[in-house]
Amino acid sequence: MKRSTTSSGLTISLGIAAAVALAATVTLGLTLPRTVEQAEYSRLIAIHPGIAWTAYTAAVVTALASLLWLLPRTRRPSWDLLAGASAELAALFTALMLVTGSIWGRPTWGVWWVWDARLTLSALMLALLLGYLAIRRVPAEPEVRAKRSAMTALLAVLVVPVNHFAVTWWRTLHQDRSLDLTPEDSLDGAFLGAMALGFLAMTLVYAWLCVHRFRVARLEEAREEAFLADAIEERRREAEAFST
Amino acid sequence: MGYVWAGYGITLASLAAYAVWLLRRARSLDRRAR
Numbered sequence: 001m002k003r004s005t006t007s008s009g010l011t012i013s014l015g016i017a018a019a020v021a022l023a024a025t026v027t028l029g030l031t032l033p034r035t036v037e038q039a040e041y042s043r044l045i046a047i048h049p050g051i052a053w054t055a056y057t058a059a060v061v062t063a064l065a066s067l068l069w070l071l072p073r074t075r076r077p078s079w080d081l082l083a084g085a086s087a088e089l090a091a092l093f094t095a096l097m098l099v100t101g102s103i104w105g106r107p108t109w110g111v112w113w114v115w116d117a118r119l120t121l122s123a124l125m126l127a128l129l130l131g132y133l134a135i136r137r138v139p140a141e142p143e144v145r146a147k148r149s150a151m152t153a154l155l156a157v158l159v160v161p162v163n164h165f166a167v168t169w170w171r172t173l174h175q176d177r178s179l180d181l182t183p184e185d186s187l188d189g190a191f192l193g194a195m196a197l198g199f200l201a202m203t204l205v206y207a208w209l210c211v212h213r214f215r216v217a218r219l220e221e222a223r224e225e226a227f228l229a230d231a232i233e234e235r236r237r238e239a240e241a242f243s244t
Numbered sequence: 245m246g247y248v249w250a251g252y253g254i255t256l257a258s259l260a261a262y263a264v265w266l267l268r269r270a271r272s273l274d275r276r277a278r
Contacts, residue, residue, distance in 0.1 A: 030252065040248055107247050216270050216273065223276065223277065
């Protein structure tokens with residue numbers, strides 16, 4: 001079988017690890033015991049916090065890669081490609097965070113949606129990420145596009161810490177942080193384990209998808225360059241034919 | 245349990261659909277590059 005240029009031994013291993021961790025998360029999550037407060041709905045704890053963590057991580061990776069592109073000493077075209085790849089995944093995971101949160105909220109809060117600080121900031125985060133992806137698609141010189149996108153990413157990432165602390169700073173319908181890593185943390189061991197596995201699984205899935213998205217972006221760029229070179233060559237030939 | 249299945253189902257289906265799109269796109273670009 002012919003191997004795609006976007007896969008290697010490392011990415012195949014990463015993909016297998018992500019699939020195994022995700023399967024374990026789903027199995028463990030769906031077999032969690034019912035709780036007094038939330039009945040079976042607390043089983044969503046295995047995926048929802050992990051998805052939210054990954055959405056934040058992907059947005060931070062986008063901002064860091066953008067910063068590295070903006071700094072003259074570390075400027076490489078690959079930082080811009082990584083920022084674009086990670087932003088697309090940040091948008092995907094933010095959308096999943098909103099959907100799974102809404103599905104969890106309906107039976108436990110009685111509503112699909114409420115305009116509280118956490119939910120509104122999450123929706124704003126998705127809008128900013130979609131705006132970032134739209135900016136990347138505006139036709140421009142690669143340098144101009146990269147600069148424009150990088151500055152947008154650095155502004156958009158500011159919503160991440162505000163969203164994270166929103167449940168502490170304001171009174172929200174959304175519960176306080178699921179994990180506060182203190183001795184008073186009241187989360188039961190099975191739920192804590194399922195949530196930790198969910199964090200690991202979603203992070204591995206993100207890493208695997210990001211590597212592939214980055215390589216696809218590189219192939220897309222190479223295709224654009226080849227297309228441009230062909231077009232220039234064609235015009236040159238036309239000009240030569242006209243002058244002779 | 246319907247909400248729980250919906251949460252897990254939508255998550256897995258979305259991630260799988262994105263992964264399939266990505267691998268198909270990679271294969272298509274790779275084929276054109278050769």
